[in-house]
Amino acid sequence: MTAGIAVDAGPEAAARSGDTAGALRAFVALLWRDVFVTGRELVAFLAQVILQPLFLLFVFGKVLGDLGYTQGNFEQVLLPGVIAFTAFLTALQNVAFPLVIDFSYTKEIEDRLMAPLPTWLVAVEKIVFATLRALIAAVLMFPLGYWVLGEVSITWSAVPAVAMFLVLGSLVGAALGLTLGTLVTASKINLVFAIVLTPLLFTGSTQFPWVALDDLRWFQVICAFNPLTYVSEGMRAEMLPSLEHIPVWVSAAALLCFLALFLAVGVKGFLRRAID
Amino acid sequence: MTAAVEVIGLVKRYPKRPDNAVDGISFAVGRGEIFGLLGPNGAGKTTTIGVLTTRVKATSGTATVGGIDVRAHPVAARARLAVVPQRVNLDRSLTARQNLVFHAAYHGVPVAERNRRADAVLEQFGLADRAKDKVDFYSGGMGQRLLIARAMMHAPEVLFLDEPSTGLDPAARLFVWDRIREMRQNGVTIVLTTHDMDEAATLADRVGIMDHGTVLALDTPEALTRSLPGSTTLDLTVAYAGGDTAEAIVEELSSVAGVEQVERVTTAPDSPAGGTAARELRVRLYLTGEAAALIAPVTQLLLARGARVTGISLGEPSLEDVFISLTGRDLR
Numbered sequence: 001m002t003a004g005i006a007v008d009a010g011p012e013a014a015a016r017s018g019d020t021a022g023a024l025r026a027f028v029a030l031l032w033r034d035v036f037v038t039g040r041e042l043v044a045f046l047a048q049v050i051l052q053p054l055f056l057l058f059v060f061g062k063v064l065g066d067l068g069y070t071q072g073n074f075e076q077v078l079l080p081g082v083i084a085f086t087a088f089l090t091a092l093q094n095v096a097f098p099l100v101i102d103f104s105y106t107k108e109i110e111d112r113l114m115a116p117l118p119t120w121l122v123a124v125e126k127i128v129f130a131t132l133r134a135l136i137a138a139v140l141m142f143p144l145g146y147w148v149l150g151e152v153s154i155t156w157s158a159v160p161a162v163a164m165f166l167v168l169g170s171l172v173g174a175a176l177g178l179t180l181g182t183l184v185t186a187s188k189i190n191l192v193f194a195i196v197l198t199p200l201l202f203t204g205s206t207q208f209p210w211v212a213l214d215d216l217r218w219f220q221v222i223c224a225f226n227p228l229t230y231v232s233e234g235m236r237a238e239m240l241p242s243l244e245h246i247p248v249w250v251s252a253a254a255l256l257c258f259l260a261l262f263l264a265v266g267v268k269g270f271l272r273r274a275i276d
Numbered sequence: 277m278t279a280a281v282e283v284i285g286l287v288k289r290y291p292k293r294p295d296n297a298v299d300g301i302s303f304a305v306g307r308g309e310i311f312g313l314l315g316p317n318g319a320g321k322t323t324t325i326g327v328l329t330t331r332v333k334a335t336s337g338t339a340t341v342g343g344i345d346v347r348a349h350p351v352a353a354r355a356r357l358a359v360v361p362q363r364v365n366l367d368r369s370l371t372a373r374q375n376l377v378f379h380a381a382y383h384g385v386p387v388a389e390r391n392r393r394a395d396a397v398l399e400q401f402g403l404a405d406r407a408k409d410k411v412d413f414y415s416g417g418m419g420q421r422l423l424i425a426r427a428m429m430h431a432p433e434v435l436f437l438d439e440p441s442t443g444l445d446p447a448a449r450l451f452v453w454d455r456i457r458e459m460r461q462n463g464v465t466i467v468l469t470t471h472d473m474d475e476a477a478t479l480a481d482r483v484g485i486m487d488h489g490t491v492l493a494l495d496t497p498e499a500l501t502r503s504l505p506g507s508t509t510l511d512l513t514v515a516y517a518g519g520d521t522a523e524a525i526v527e528e529l530s531s532v533a534g535v536e537q538v539e540r541v542t543t544a545p546d547s548p549a550g551g552t553a554a555r556e557l558r559v560r561l562y563l564t565g566e567a568a569a570l571i572a573p574v575t576q577l578l579l580a581r582g583a584r585v586t587g588i589s590l591g592e593p594s595l596e597d598v599f600i601s602l603t604g605r606d607l608r
Binding site: 008018021022023025029030032033037040106107108110111112113114115116117118119258269274275276 | 290326328329330331332333349350351352354355359360361365366367368369370378379381382383384426
């Protein structure tokens, strides 16, 4: 019996020491798989992430401005919002849609859930990859904005803070995507996304500065519950400092709170769907 | 030597269900063994596999794979096991070969080695010429083969197959069985679930019969069927003499030592009446021992009263009979 116990201890001890390195390798491999697949579908990816913000920017920033329906530098108020919206929604959709389909229908994710890494890290990989995609999409909006509007209001000194808000915004979007993707079943996906995405888009202070809503108090309160508001406001504070905005630290703190909340709920939901 | 798989007092109860899906089962699988879990749908086979493969959280009990406690160290266990699920869950964004290579990458197999293994298993599973196809274009049988090939990519110690031949045509089934035997020869321990008697009987070294979350019997297929009393049968067709009656013959056969029961098998209704057919009797003898041992005494007894055996056939019990005797119902 003593010998049996000694043999038993062998693989367990070896397993524990090998776990961390193996988990890291598996995580990188999962990320590489997603990057590899995106690389092969590059045109589809670009069309998916760029067309909507591009049209938004063109019609509301350029066309309405040229026709004289908007005043002053509205297009420069709009641009930071559109970039924020691009990052946030790209991240959200890139986590939520594949997850709903994977868990409800194709089960393709099962092979990745069987990889030798903790299950919650599979969820983290989804968030990291979606954030990467969202950042690429958001960064592309700067040259596109310049091309459509002829001008992008930003200074070099604002770049680090802008980058921080883009990363934070993408992470919050991805974590919200994780929450939605694990809560929603395939049969309800259309309904939920109609109910969630449209309000998210129009209460996210992308098309207007939040502080200016003082006279429309009820709407301002609603917008305060939308995490996208703080991405838009943070971006606007850095790109158009002269415009009244929510204090930068408030926006950053709000985003961190949303991130913690959605990560907790999303990872919990992911584990619930992954393990019976 | 430790068992490749060991389950002790395993219980799984799903939330909001009145009964345990798995109700305190215990079994051990030796290294290099093919172990079959046989039972109807809903018996708890898939749940048991789910616990062993870390996808289902056990309510209580112990489960180890390759000496690793799957509940305490799921990540380490995953490195040692592979699973072939009931449903094809291949990565449809990738080609067949990429499915294999990425699976190996998740498991930390070095680049050169994973490419070498991918080519080898594609050849072994007869998929080399379709290696570059997207798996979307694969038939069900090819998908199933690729699933097994993928499972082999990280050289697991234990391979779990959940109903490996469901939905396969007979040729594909035999192909899969051959590959499973091949893997066993290479030292892989195999645990499979099935509701197919043939599969359990021909493939498995030992079979655990499951129903309602419990293991009812566990042994080699031969021992399981041997254990079944009165299930060996001897079917006789007898042509008897003019003065004899079928009833008298049945009575005498019943008194032979080793015969438990004699059942008259009705002749087919379209058989011609009169002539010799009228004096033909078909019976099935249910025996307590070997059927072959009773051929001589029965034939002699019949000859003595002027009757002739015109047909004879031996019936060995199947796993299906074992299952029916254990559960009182059919498997399907």
